[in-house]
Amino acid sequence: MSAEAETQSAEAETQVEKREVQAEEHPVAPFIRMDRMPHIWCPTCGIGTVVKCYASALENLKLDLDKVAIVSGIGCTGRVAGYMNMDAFHTTHGRAVPFATGLKLGRPELNVTVFSGDGDLSGIGGNHFIHSARRHMDILVILVNNFIYAMTGGQNAPTTPLGANSSTMPFGNFEPPFNLPHLAASCGASYVARWTCLHIRRMTKAFEEGLERKGFRFIEIIAPCSTLYARRNRLGTGLNLLLFFVVFVEIQHGVDTREVGIAFQEKIICGKFVDDEEQTTFLENMNAHYERVLGDKYVSMPPEGGWIHE
Ligand SMILES: Cc1ncc(C[n+]2csc(CCOP(=O)(O)OP(=O)(O)O)c2C)c(N)n1
Numbered sequence: 001m002s003a004e005a006e007t008q009s010a011e012a013e014t015q016v017e018k019r020e021v022q023a024e025e026h027p028v029a030p031f032i033r034m035d036r037m038p039h040i041w042c043p044t045c046g047i048g049t050v051v052k053c054y055a056s057a058l059e060n061l062k063l064d065l066d067k068v069a070i071v072s073g074i075g076c077t078g079r080v081a082g083y084m085n086m087d088a089f090h091t092t093h094g095r096a097v098p099f100a101t102g103l104k105l106g107r108p109e110l111n112v113t114v115f116s117g118d119g120d121l122s123g124i125g126g127n128h129f130i131h132s133a134r135r136h137m138d139i140l141v142i143l144v145n146n147f148i149y150a151m152t153g154g155q156n157a158p159t160t161p162l163g164a165n166s167s168t169m170p171f172g173n174f175e176p177p178f179n180l181p182h183l184a185a186s187c188g189a190s191y192v193a194r195w196t197c198l199h200i201r202r203m204t205k206a207f208e209e210g211l212e213r214k215g216f217r218f219i220e221i222i223a224p225c226s227t228l229y230a231r232r233n234r235l236g237t238g239l240n241l242l243l244f245f246v247v248f249v250e251i252q253h254g255v256d257t258r259e260v261g262i263a264f265q266e267k268i269i270c271g272k273f274v275d276d277e278e279q280t281t282f283l284e285n286m287n288a289h290y291e292r293v294l295g296d297k298y299v300s301m302p303p304e305g306g307w308i309h310e
């Protein structure tokens, strides 16, 4: 083993030992900026559950946190980046995907996760979302879908089900919502899954797979917004929504994503819909293309040895 490799392996061991000590305080403590607690989320909000599952996935994979980066936009879900104890970027509304794209292309050795809300990623950021999937950008996108723009007062989102009430559609929504797994799959995502906050183990496993696959990986998590969506639609608390998931979720792996649209208070189809391990990424495609066209004149991205020489 080279001296550099030995140093890296010693550092990784120290990191794991440090995590074990912090985990005695709380299992997710090593992954959270505990000095930022308490968080802003309401009681029975689903976002914390998603964070816990993401932390568990990082723990289970024993990833080197110096090689993981997380990017969020703005919203209740957008707060996630600020709470994670790794290189984390809380960017502007709708711009998490282009920010993550720049990060990934500048530092290809990083495992980059975008973690944001339905409004942020599929509303104002929708154009970036579809083009990132089309280009096979090598990022994991975790979208927390609470069917509403929560942080700003419960306005209609591109995901609000037909008939659901929001502050801008007080007589019920009449705009057909996005079927997000289908949007991602039809644009070229290599991995597409949907789970709810009820599915702790399945969600964690999906995050593990998402972190390990390459290309544009998309995971939608249906999460209760107890304060705005549930209250406005008289659905009870977040706990009542979890009970709803118990009865109304159907797991259908591999189903045609055209079939997984969500109607108000009707069945929610969950599962792993796409898993294409063979798909090549933006950087692989670009390198292969220019090597073919330019031959020896082409210096691949990143150049041999990487961009950063430590
Ligand atoms: C350019 C811009 N437009 C609008 C806003 C206001 N804004 C902040 S968060 C948000 C909605 C976020 O909704 P979502 O992504 O679903 O997150 P949630 O709060 O539901 O988790 C909006 C419209 C903003 N911050 N910046």
Ligand code: SF4
Binding pocket: 040, 041, 042, 044, 045, 046, 047, 076, 077, 146, 150, 151, 224, 225, 226, 227, 228, 229
């Ligand atoms: S407003 Fe809704 S999404 Fe935001 S923290 Fe409260 S429950 Fe969660």
Ligand SMILES: [Mg+2]
Binding pocket: 075, 117, 118, 119, 144, 145, 146, 147, 148, 149, 150, 157
């Ligand atoms: Mg939302």
